[in-house]
Amino acid sequence: KQEVTQIPAALSVPEGENLVLNCSFTDSAIYNLQWFRQDPGKGLTSLLLIQSSQREQTSGRLNASLDKSSGRSTLYIAASQPGDSATYLCAVIKAAGNKLTFGGGTRVLVKP
Amino acid sequence: EPEVTQTPSHQVTQMGQEVILRCVPISNHLYFYWYRQILGQKVEFLVSFYNNEISEKSEIFDDQFSVERPDGSNFTLKIRSTKLEDSAMYFCASRGAGPKTGELFFGEGSRLTVL
Numbered sequence: 001k002q003e004v005t006q007i008p009a010a011l012s013v014p015e016g017e018n019l020v021l022n023c024s025f026t027d028s029a030i031y032n033l034q035w036f037r038q039d040p041g042k043g044l045t046s047l048l049l050i051q052s053s054q055r056e057q058t059s060g061r062l063n064a065s066l067d068k069s070s071g072r073s074t075l076y077i078a079a080s081q082p083g084d085s086a087t088y089l090c091a092v093i094k095a096a097g098n099k100l101t102f103g104g105g106t107r108v109l110v111k112p
Numbered sequence: 113e114p115e116v117t118q119t120p121s122h123q124v125t126q127m128g129q130e131v132i133l134r135c136v137p138i139s140n141h142l143y144f145y146w147y148r149q150i151l152g153q154k155v156e157f158l159v160s161f162y163n164n165e166i167s168e169k170s171e172i173f174d175d176q177f178s179v180e181r182p183d184g185s186n187f188t189l190k191i192r193s194t195k196l197e198d199s200a201m202y203f204c205a206s207r208g209a210g211p212k213t214g215e216l217f218f219g220e221g222s223r224l225t226v227l
Contacts, residue, residue: 099157
């Protein structure tokens with residue numbers, strides 16, 4: 001059974017600092033990995049999708065890496081801003097069309 | 113930008129009552145999902161739906177739950193007789209077809225409170 005873990009559960013940084021969020025999964029046979037942002041009481045906003053054949057994906061200040069063999073992904077957010085404060089979730093999918101398995105999320109606070 | 117829309121945003125119901133949560137997926141998407149998130153817990157998979165039938169369901173999705181795509185645009189989740197433990201945020205998601213199109217898009221959620 002796939003287990004997804006995100007450490008740390010919470011993170012507080014001063015504005016301008018780079019953020020590093022970690023995600024690990026137990027079964028390396030994944031189809032892709034997706035990072036989401038969730039604001040309090042809101043839905044999930046897709047940030048990045050990394051397919052199993054890729055090692056990284058970039059969008060603006062966001063960069064996500066994937067190391068399937070070690071079961072890890074890292075989300076980097078450069079030059080953090082207070083507006084980046086949210087919970088960040090990673091999720092993996094085993095095969096096309098199948099369910100996403102989510103981690104517990106990392107709650108980020110960027111202090112001005 | 114196309115988005116997944118869900119109604120209602122919040123529903124309060126009495127235990128034992130039936131509840132229907134509605135979703136309008138992105139128009140050209142073919143795979144539809146329901147997930148739920150109990151307060152403070154992980155997002156959990158409930159069911160996936162493709163080609164007018166359930167393709168996978170979790171152990172949470174028992175006989176009290178059902179899904180339907182009554183027309184070309186709506187996708188509904190019905191809970192027949194709600195229990196206190198059904199209180200959660202319910203998310204609908206959809207994705208497109210094709211081997212490289214794996215990205216799921218989620219709605220804003222429907223918060224269900226069972227009293």
